[in-house]
Amino acid sequence: MTVVSVLGATGSIGRSTADIIESQGETFTVEAVAGGRDAAALAAMALRLRARFAALADPAGLPELRDALAGSGIASGAGEEAVIEAASRPADIVVAGIAGSAGVAPTHAAVRLGRTVALANKECLVCAGEAFMRDAARAGATLLPMDSEHNAIAQALGRHTADDVESMVLTASGGPFRTWPAERIANATREEALAHPNWSMGAKISVDSASLMNKGLELIEAHHLFGVPAERLSVLVHPQSIVHGLVGFRDGSVVAGLACPDMRVPIAHCLGNPHRLATAAPRLDLAAVARLEFEAPDLARFPALRLAIEAMNAGGAAPTVLNAANEVAVAAFLAGALAFGAIPRLVEETLERMAGRYGSDAPRDVAAALELDVEARRIACEIGGIAAKLTD
Template sequence: MATPSRAPDPSPASAAAPMRLSVLGATGSVGGSTLDLVAREPERFHVVALTAATNAAALAAAARAVRAEVAVVADPAAYADLADRLAGTGIAAAAGPEAVVEAARRPTDMVVSAIVGAAGLAPSLAALSATRTLALANKETLVTAGVCFMAEAARRGVTVLPVDSEHNAIFQVLERHAEREVAEIVLTASGGPFRTLSTEAIAAATPAMALRHPNWSMGRKITIDSATLMNKGLELIEADHLFAVGPDRLSVLVHPQSVVHGMVRYTDGSILAELGSPDMRTPIGYCLAWPERRPTPVKPLDLAALGTLTFEAPDRGRFPCLALAEAAMRRGDGAPSVLNAANEIAVEAFLDGRIGFMGIPGLVERTLSWAEGAGMMREPASLGEALDLDAASRGRAAAFIG
């Protein structure tokens, strides 16, 4: 079992030597939660680079607040706005996808990779050449190029810490050197906003309805993925790369309260679980302090007030995206890359009102069938191959919509 590579007892940053930290995707939900923790203990961190996709105003405000060395916006058209907002601060400004990759290559102690979508793949891979620890919140990196990414991390001796609450939970309770003793790794799912709706009601769902998540405050794309349960399917594929126990020992359990984030069942019958309030600052704080723990501002979990924890099996009939992701995980090779690319196109089309909610799994399934028939289901051996397969799959999915 290849758990996220662990460095040999690194010493935590001290007040005299603050942690050099970069945050890729600084204006998203994970990036914002990370910077909230940084701002509470500024003496612990020296922020090297912050990046964002298009929001120059939010990026400049964040960079000024934490006194970053450089701020980079991926959209070249936003450069003038960013440079103007940072004028006189001493914070360098840059723009363009290549500049984001260069920012990821700046030497650091830790990089938090929180860019949404396949756009995070190249910066995450670039960060492996310049950091000791990568806190990974970009699931597409592992879904699209998990084999070559984890191999490169191992080759460079980079510690990969999972930020997603479910994988972070597993990382916390997975006993070292116990791969033969693991019977099952269980990722929990809230069930999203449509957990109790009928198939007909789900098919009629609007983007506004799908964006109302009952527990978590997240970006638009991941919120839609939670509504379709595709997010949980992508997380299964991530877990397959992070923990390498094989698809047959990975499962999903719906847990509406979002208090139990992950469980490991061992061969002796014991189940170890991580519980906590649904607040991303818990797993992010764990990564920032690892291998120690430090206080966070997260509200303590009150189990007595909560009263009841419930669990149920996922309904793959009403939520076929989960079944598609599980099949892609078992199929392996290029299937997860095609799945992810088609899903991103489908979610964008749904949010734009060009397809219905059930058009998302329909488009993903159609694109997977096309890729299989075209002989494209090969495991990407490099970043270039992963990006080529991603681009081809996106193009075909978009053509199907057209």
């Protein structure tokens, strides 16, 4: 019996994780589930998975959560400390599926306890990569990449080390705007940005995928996760989303990870590690697919990716600021307070405003990274004339 805790249980990662857990019979038991603001959805997930503890990030939802769980024997709590408790309770695997920088502190709590963490929150390594990886090594924690691209690369990498790697390529579908001209992209609506062609995801990551910022954040994550220098990392647009990642080795060989676009595949790989779990995910039929297309990303039409690459190359505080400003800009766009084309402009202006303010070193620890995150958010709101409440 493998004990699992699921952070971000009500999101797309959490729901797919629940599907895998339920499909495996008595293989898994669930210690804790954590969610954001939807008390009813969290209670339903806790009951569905027979969790021992449920934590809601929003304290205002605690009465509703308790009422929904009354008589079930499932303990509950709300607020930041409750979510950290969910992450800290005894578990063999902690699924880190809380989106954005909100997932950094609870995921870090699990890492500091030496847990095995299935990492679906890229912001942990974008916001505080050096400190996060250092703390994981000190605590003996194991990080299993759950993002489809990083999971594919981990499988392609196998037992090889970064010294054997000549290149790592993350693929991007290109999102809903892959063939659009720049002017049309700049004026894209909320509904258009959320209409991803291949994946069903939450609103924030869907917008990031439309701007290609998501792929830039994933490059920074890969840099820390696999210890590969920034100059060996790149992005390739692949509209079919069949090839998820490629590793080029110094002998000239290239190994790629392929699968149908279904998050149950990397989730099952992490939960079953080091074994393979059977899933109901669709099987890849290359004859039916017939053609696999690849193209270089257009950094002029998708400046968000350019900004992320520049932040990765700059290092230091730049990735932390990049992530914070992007979260502010995306939240404002989703709230109707910012145009789609203004997202990368706000991120770039925030980076320029904060350049040099914190020196060339990365944040010394996770707490310092989160302090910088708060400051970058404040400045991004100030630059964009955005009310802070829109970005909560």
